[in-house]
Amino acid sequence: MIDPRLLREEPDLIRAAQEKRGLSGSVVDRALEADAARRAAIADFEHLRAEQKQLGKLIAKATGEEKVDLLARTKRLAADVKTAEATQSEAEQDWRDALYAIPNPAADESPAGGEDDYVVLSEHGTPRDFEAEGFEPRDHVELGRILGAIDVERGAKVSGSRFYYLTGAGADLELALVNMAMDQARSAGFITMIPPTLVKPRAMEGTGFLGQAADDVYRIEGQDTYLVGTSEVPLAAYHSDEILDGDTLPRRYVAFSPCYRKEAGSHGKDTRGIIRVHWFDKVEMFSYTTLEEASAEHERLLGWEREWLDKLELAYRVIDVAAGDLGLSAKRKFDCEAWVPTQGRYRELTSTSNCTDFQTRRLDIRGRFATEGGQPEVKPIATLNGTLVAIPRTIVAILETHQQADGSVRIPEALRPYLQGREVLEPVSGA
RNA sequence: GGAGGUGUCGCCUAGCCCGGUUUAUGGCGCCCGCCUGCUAAGCGGGUUGAGGGUUGUGCCCUCUCGCGGGUUCAAAUCCCGCCACCUCCGCCA
Structure with missing residues (x-):
């Protein structure tokens, strides 16, 4: 697997490396898109999850009517968290697949061609x-x-x-x-x-x-x-x-x-x-x-x-x-x-x-x-x-x-x- | 193949019955500092790993207790499946 940071920061390097091997650069774009989608999914999930954990702490302390209220709120949240988590793991799988398709860039010293x-x-x-x-x-x-x-x-x-x-x-x-x-x-x-x-x-x-x-x-x-x-x-x-x-x-x-x-x-x-x-x-x-x-x-x-x-x-x-x-x-x-x-x-x-x-x-x-x-x-x-x-x-x-x-x-x-x-x-x- | 047991942050270990200040306890090792008239002893602090955010470069957040599901508002903890190791039985080179 290539360094994901390198892909994000220097995609043109990877494109050039693909060309040197005689391969298409389209995998680079696919991987960049997958990376963006993945990060968005991660942010989404983590935001919801953090909220859920906060509420969880309150519930542990709460009693009576207050507790019932909180439970109702967080019950809906729990479903959203589950969905977001599934979306995230799917996005990470896509990203991984895209990255795995990219070969190690050849050394500068390696001759170009086949x-x-x-x-x-x-x-x-x-x-x-x-x-x-x-x-x-x-x-x-x-x-x-x-x-x-x-x-x-x-x-x-x-x-x-x-x-x-x-x-x-x-x-x-x-x-x-x-x-x-x-x-x-x-x-x-x-x-x-x-x-x-x-x-x-x-x-x-x-x-x-x-x-x-x-x-x-x-x-x-x-x-x-x-x-x-x-x-x-x-x-x-x-x-x-x-x-x-x-x-x-x-x-x-x-x-x-x-x-x-x-x-x-x-x-x-x-x-x-x-x-x-x-x-x-x-x-x-x-x-x-x-x-x-x-x-x-x-x-x-x-x-x-x-x-x-x-x-x-x-x-x-x-x-x-x-x-x-x-x-x-x-x-x-x-x-x-x-x-x-x-x-x-x-x-x-x-x-x-x-x-x-x-x-x-x-x-x-x-x-x-x-x-x-x-x-x-x-x-x-x-x-x-x-x-x-x-x-x-x-x-x-x-x-x-x-x-x-x-x-x-x-x-x-x-x-x-x-x-x-x-x-x-x-x-x-x-x- | 059958029965039973075990799997926690580099190593060892507590927590699991009975779910919620657990931000996973303590020890060893390692790192930094203090003290010290030698490489000792002692004292204080730090120390899983991965990812995201922010660029306030220090902080915030998420994941990570063999792996994967499930139950639940909430799982190291309860349930199911799988894997690995140990003990015994069976079989076998």
């Missing part, structure tokens, strides 16, 4: 030149089959399209990546978490996933419960309705969890292999910090993502995602995209977003901070998230990047201790 208007911030490593090495690279599906690591056929048989089994070396690889990622995050000071992945509407809405992203969310039939598409959801909602001690910030959590996505609207895209799937496991970093520190924290999260990709010896680039391609909650987003040899292009492997106070306002998360003068101050705080490792895409990048002419795959050195010291994944026969 999906293709990103800016490349940096490139790291060099894509392998298979032509120079004299062999045709196999894609991850083929490598997965040869290594006995990925079984997409049986995934489809049992669960449908966009499902897979990780088998043998593939399963070992996931556990190794997860443990390595957790080790990295733990030594950076993150608290390790394994969160629930079925959540109530509050958590989903509070993190901004029931807006335009709602089509991508699995809902449990007959229940007000959702499967999360990322552990960002339970990690953000973890501190909902809490006031955190400012001294404890930043709070950094790292979670391992499965993620579920309908992938609605991506029919025909990435149908081969495990680039785009309905379920995958992920290790996610999450920070709560002050609004002042949020940008610096965002850079730190990006730094940890880069450290991770460097250790996997992947070629990748970092992009500044354009305003129109940001999620509802994000003010700014960096994606790390790894080179996928058989596709001849960079594909998103990790992503980090600065959500500022957008989620904390929805989830009622604030910080209590010491002030110069005296009494501590309660203020909104910021949340940020960043992928450390999304398993399938990382496996794709590793297999394709480090494959050898005979179909084996060299294990990056940093990962070997997590794979029983293995240096190479060898083809198996009879998958």
Whole structure:
């Protein structure tokens, strides 16, 4: 949720922000109207209610005929109060709906425009030149089959399209990546978490996933419960309705969890292999910090993502995602995209977003901070998230990047201790 | 799933039977000040959060006792539903 005060005082800023994302500014007018209506309704109700309470006090003291008189007066008032209260709560609901429809304004630094208007911030490593090495690279599906690591056929048989089994070396690889990622995050000071992945509407809405992203969310039939598409959801909602001690910030959590996505609207895209799937496991970093520190924290999260990709010896680039391609909650987003040899292009492997106070306002998360003068101050705080490792895409990048002419795959050195010291994944026969 | 119990301002706690100076009591913690020849002890004051009004910047008002309804002129208090936690039983990995 954007700051209601900002909307009221600087509506043109929000209009400009809508335009930068390629969205209509009409929601701004709707929200302003709703705000005015809400405030009028509040004043109306509170006025009547105050009168009612005054009379109530008199009644308590009054006796005899005087009391009868007062009771008659206030009885009529009671009905008016009830009506005014209903009007107020309706107006507040309208106002909330209008506000919730407005996304976080993009950062000044974010490029304007849509999906293709990103800016490349940096490139790291060099894509392998298979032509120079004299062999045709196999894609991850083929490598997965040869290594006995990925079984997409049986995934489809049992669960449908966009499902897979990780088998043998593939399963070992996931556990190794997860443990390595957790080790990295733990030594950076993150608290390790394994969160629930079925959540109530509050958590989903509070993190901004029931807006335009709602089509991508699995809902449990007959229940007000959702499967999360990322552990960002339970990690953000973890501190909902809490006031955190400012001294404890930043709070950094790292979670391992499965993620579920309908992938609605991506029919025909990435149908081969495990680039785009309905379920995958992920290790996610999450920070709560002050609004002042949020940008610096965002850079730190990006730094940890880069450290991770460097250790996997992947070629990748970092992009500044354009305003129109940001999620509802994000003010700014960096994606790390790894080179996928058989596709001849960079594909998103990790992503980090600065959500500022957008989620904390929805989830009622604030910080209590010491002030110069005296009494501590309660203020909104910021949340940020960043992928450390999304398993399938990382496996794709590793297999394709480090494959050898005979179909084996060299294990990056940093990962070997997590794979029983293995240096190479060898083809198996009879998958 | 069944039975019983509990849910009060950061934490603990009084109030609930019997509705009305309750502006929700007290303690801890925290903040400010006083006192004090050291970071102790003591004393005084402040301290839930959200929203609206006013711009007199300090004050006024409303909401907030797990959540939602209801009864009533009036609800922390009475009634109904829901949720969470605890104890016991059942079932289960």
